Amino acid sequence: MAGVVLAYHPEPDIVQNVNALLAQADEVFVVDNSPGETSRQILRPMASDARVTILEQPGNVGVAAGFNAGIRAALDNAADFVWIFDQDSTVTDGMLDKLLAAHAAAGKTAGIVAPALRSHATGVVYRRETGKGAGEVDVVISSGSLFSKQLLETIGLHDEPLFIDYVDHDISLRARAKGFRNYKVFDALLDHRFGDSDPVRLFGRRVYLANYSPMRQFHMARNRLIVLRRYGLGRWFWEDFWFTSKAWVKVLLLETDRPAKIRAAARGLWAGVRFDVRS
Known part of the structure; x- marks a missing residue:
């Protein structure tokens, strides 16, 4: 082993x-x-x-x-x-x-x-x-x-x-x-450990920020769409949707470099549309 x-x-x-x-x-x-x-x-x-x-x-x-x-x-x-x-x-x-x-x-x-x-x-x-x-x-x-x-x-x-x-x-x-x-x-x-795991307060609760870079946001957005195109909706998607939604609330409200991360995610979505899923 x-x-x-x-x-x-x-x-x-x-x-x-x-x-x-x-x-x-x-x-x-x-x-x-x-x-x-x-x-x-x-x-x-x-x-x-x-x-x-x-x-x-x-x-x-x-x-x-x-x-x-x-x-x-x-x-x-x-x-x-x-x-x-x-x-x-x-x-x-x-x-x-x-x-x-x-x-x-x-x-x-x-x-x-x-x-x-x-x-x-x-x-x-x-x-x-x-x-x-x-x-x-x-x-x-x-x-x-x-x-x-x-x-x-x-x-x-x-x-x-x-x-x-x-x-x-x-x-x-x-x-x-x-x-x-x-x-x-x-x-x-x-x-x-997911990302930096930096502790902050949000709505009175302690949460942890991953602080992923714009490059990571590009790949997450691109590959999420690629996997969806390959395998379709399923339990995996809804579990991931919940996790991703919470992550983006933290990105938009608390993380730094928000405009760059939003632009990177948008580019990732477009790249995911253009990706040949048969490859």
Whole structure:
């Protein structure tokens, strides 16, 4: 079983995250999407461990291509399962065993198996991430997700032209379209951070701002429409609509650089209309 961690201008705590992953995985491939001396200095302490392989990319190749580089390396090294992570996610004790157990229980139709998400900022499990056992879901986020070799050989890897955002939606819905069933394992928790997670007050309540850049707003708007065109309306869309609506309330009322983010999202929508979804 191999882990994959995608690194982009990593902070020093990535070393602790990888060490926590190594306590459960046989080996870890760290994909460096921001090669250079700064990243090398941060990642170098891990390179002395024979179980860690640093895969430097030619630059920021994106989330989809970055994950794919790690997945290919893991499969080439005879991994039966690949467990992928963003650099700002941290595994919790016993997480892999719970994911593998859920995968085994699901049988031959097991698709992507993922943990429930706990806020890195508050330590609280998100409301929509609570439950018991494993539940079937349409989509899961990439970070913390477990893929079997059989699944990847059937559905393919992440769609690299999407670059970033909704990459996880696309591969999740592709798995479902191929007859697989995706699962969220509620007693397997992943500590995860969305964007900056800056705390502010809104209508008397504490909320957390992602502060995504205009570039991210472009890709989110573009790829949301691409995924909608590919797979149509479904439970995934209405769940995403609720999440996106709340995010844009915070963008419009509280975040900085609002005009640039609005323009970027508009450009993204137009790009999503023009995108060839058959590619």
